[in-house]
Amino acid sequence: MRYPRHSVRIARYAVQLFFLILTVYVGWRFSQFVLHFEVPGNPFVPRPSSVDAFLPIGGFMAFKYFILTGIVDPVHPAGFILFVAITGVSLLLWRGFCGWICPVGTVSQYTWMAGEKIFGRTFTVPKGVDAGLRSLKYILLSFFLFIIGVAMAPSMMVLFFITDYYKAVDVRMMKFFTEMSIVSFWVILALFVLSFLYKNFWCRYLCPYGALLGLLGRFSPVSVRRDNEACVHCGACTRHCPTLIDVEASETVTSAECFGCLTCVSRCPSKGALDVHVRKGQKARRISPFLFPLLLVGFFYLVIGIGVATGKWHSKVPYEEYQRILPEVKKEYDSR
Ligand code: SF4
Ligand code: SF4
Incomplete structure (x- = not known):
């Protein structure tokens, strides 16, 4: 059955909005938790554990520590x-986390959309420069992989x-934003301006997490595929792709930049020309584009549910420890 053309986009906006509101709510609850000690x-407001997503x-x-010792970090x-949920989702459903759930991706998207409304267009970086800039996020990822994945021994981690x-x-992460230094302020402002002018500037060039998820997504059995017979070569998919992929020229979208937003699928006017497929051996089976976000959100919450059910969700740091540490952190920031 043919679904209404815009409904996939509406579903995505709804999912993005849900996670954005949730993030703001969690941030607000966490600020109340901190204020209690300051x-x-x-x-007293209980600490929302999902703040660890930041x-x-x-x-x-903690993931490396768990792999090597079988112990889950009791502090966060x-x-x-969340690391397991996000990387697991990416292994199964490519970079769908970036396109549907990540609040930074959502803010980034609405920023360039606002810029597009104001300037009537978004700007593009020349191809050669774009390729060089895209490598920045992989350089940052390599740095973290080396420092944590290679150089840091479990004995150092436990200390x-x-x-x-x-x-x-x-x-400290919260205070980075609420009590920003002058340097941080200008850096964030510059990123914000660039995000107005260029599509997904942060995600495309700088986010090391996105780089990791893009690499993991290559193992995912799910992808967008184009049927050349049904395609009428209108170019709508390429024109609307927020990550600038030439979908019209691809049989299967394999780019690590693709974050599974399904904008291309929702813009395609020709039935059967562009769909989500799941690889099954040598064959690929078409699935409903609505099943994709359902699986995405379902798997994400399944992992969180397992964490909650096994007692590996809430921090084991006692109230008295926060009572001792948080006023000290406040003093430190006040004296800056
Ligand atoms: S190729 Fe399609 S699913 Fe991938 S980022 Fe572009 S529009 Fe979104
Ligand atoms: S939007 Fe659909 S019909 Fe148009 S070029 Fe892309 S795949 Fe072909």
């Missing part, structure tokens, strides 16, 4: 669970996990 009399490097570290266990710095690393 301002006397502020009521600690992808910690999640990677949700960081580990790091018990430091006050690591226990409050989520608070």
Whole structure:
């Protein structure tokens, strides 16, 4: 059955909006949790564990530690669970996390869309420069893979996990944004301006997590495929692809830049020309584009559910520890 052309895009906007609102809510709850320890009399709000999503490097570290020791980091266990959920989703459903769930990707998308409305267009980086800039995110990824994946021994990690710095690393991350230094302010402003002018500037050129997910996504059995017989060569897929992939010239989209947004599929006017496929041995089977986000969100929450059910979601840092550490962090930031 042919689905209404725009409904895939509407489904994506709905999923993105849900995760964006959730992120804002989690951020607000976390700020209330921190305020309790900083301002006397502020009521206690439990720490939302999903705030660990903002600690992808910690999640990677905890993942390596788990692989080598079988132990889940007790300080930020949700960081580990989310790392497994996000990388697992990418292995199964290519870079769909970036295109549907990641709030940074969503903000990035709405920023260039706003820029497009204001300037009537987005700008493109010359091809040679674009290729060079795209390698930046792989250079950053290699740096983290080396530092954490190779150089850091589990004995070093365990020493790091018990430091006050690591226990409050989520608070420091929050303060990076709420008590920004002048340098950080200008860097973020520059990124924001560039994101207005260029499509997905952060995701395309700088995000090491996106680089990792793009590489993992290459193992995914799911992809967008074009049927040349049904294609009427209108160019709509290529024109609307936010990651500038020439979909019209591809039989199967294999680029690591593709984040599975399915904009191309939703823009295609010709029935059967462009669809989501799942590889099955030598063959590929067409699936509904609505099944893709269902599987994506379903698998993501399945892993989180396993984390919650096995007691590996909430931090084991006791209240008294926060009571000791957080006022110290506040003093440190106040004295800057
Ligand atoms: S190829 Fe299609 S699914 Fe991939 S990023 Fe472009 S529009 Fe989205
Ligand atoms: S949008 Fe569909 S019909 Fe048009 S070029 Fe792409 S695959 Fe072909």
